[in-house]
Amino acid sequence: MNTLTRDQNVPAEGTVTPQKEFADQRQVYYVTPPADVESTENAYIVRAEMPGVDKANLEITVDKGELAIVGRRHIEPPPGEPVYLEIRRADFRRVYELDPAVDTTKITAHIDQGILTLTLPKAEAVKPRRITVD
Amino acid sequence: MNIIRYQRVPQHELSVAFDRFANLREEFDRVFDTSFGSVFRPLGSLNRWNPAVDVYQNKDQYTVHAELPGLKKEEIELSLNGDTLTISGERKQETTSEEGSGTERFFGKFQRSVILPVPVNAEKVNATYKDGILTVVLPKAEEAKPKQIPVSVN
Secondary structure (H helix, E strand, O other), rough: OOOOOOOOOOOOOOOOOOOOHOOOOOOOEEEOOOOEEOOOOOOEEEEEEOOOOOOOHEEEEEEEOEEEEEEOOOOOOOEEEEEEOOOOOEEEEEEEOOOOOOOOHOEEEEEEEEEEEEEEEOOOOOOOOOOOOO | OOOOOOOHHHHHHHHHHHHHHHHHHHHHHHOOOOHHHHHHHHHHOOOOOOOOEEEEEOOOEEEEEEEHHHOOHHHHEEEEOOOOOHHHHHHOOOOOOOOOOOOOOOOOEEEEEEOOOEOHHHOOOOOEEEEEEEEEEEEOOOOOOOOOOOOOOO
C-alpha cells in the first residue's frame, strides 16, 4: 500500500504532453528534481530540490491517484555573456503515485529557498463501509 | 571554459573527474526521467554535493550563480583568495527521524571554487541568496577593464 514512494516513470522526459500554455510547442523538457520521501506515523513528507522556483511558479496537482509537481524556473540572466554554464534551464517535474491512505484534501505545501516541502497526511484508518443496494 | 583550471593541481583533476560523473548522473536522470542519486551514492568519494555553477561576464563584472537549495543565508561562506572565489558551507538534513528517509539528496559539507581570469575589486563583491540560488557579483578591478587606446594614423 505504500505506493507514495513509487515514481511514475512515465512519460519519459521530452515526450510529455504539452501543457495548455505550451500547446504551440512540440515538446516540453523537464528536469527531475532530487527528492526524498519520509514516512511518519501521520504523514508522508516529500522534500524536493527546486532551486530558482518560487511560490508563484509552483504547480501541484492531484489527479487520478497521482501527485504531480511542476516547478517553473525563472533565473534572471545576468548582464554579459556566459563563460561557463552548468545550471540547467529546464523546468522541474515529478510525478508520484499516491498511497490511497493519503487524505488528498489536506495536502499542504510550502517552498523555502528552493526546497519544496509537501506534507501528505494519512487518513484515519480506512473504516469498513456498508454499501446499500437500492 | 578557461575559467576553470583543470591542469597543474592533481586534486583539481580529480574534482573535474567527479564533475563528469555528476554530469553522467544527470544524463541518466534525463533519459530515464527519474533520479539516479541513490545508484551513484555508493561510489564513496562521489558521495558529495557539487553544486552547479554558472559564470557570466561583461566588461565591468563577473556574475556567478550557484544552485544551493535549502540553506540559510548564514550557512553560506564566500571567500576570495587572489583570483579564486570559493563558495562553501554545510547543509543539514531537515528530517528528525533516525531512519534514512531517502537517498537522493546530498547533505553535509560542500565547496566549489571558480578561478577568475582577471582581478576583481574584492571590496565591492556583492552576494544575494534567493529561491535557493546564490548570486555573486564581482566587479572587475579598474586596471583589468579593457581600455580604448586611440591610435592616430598619419
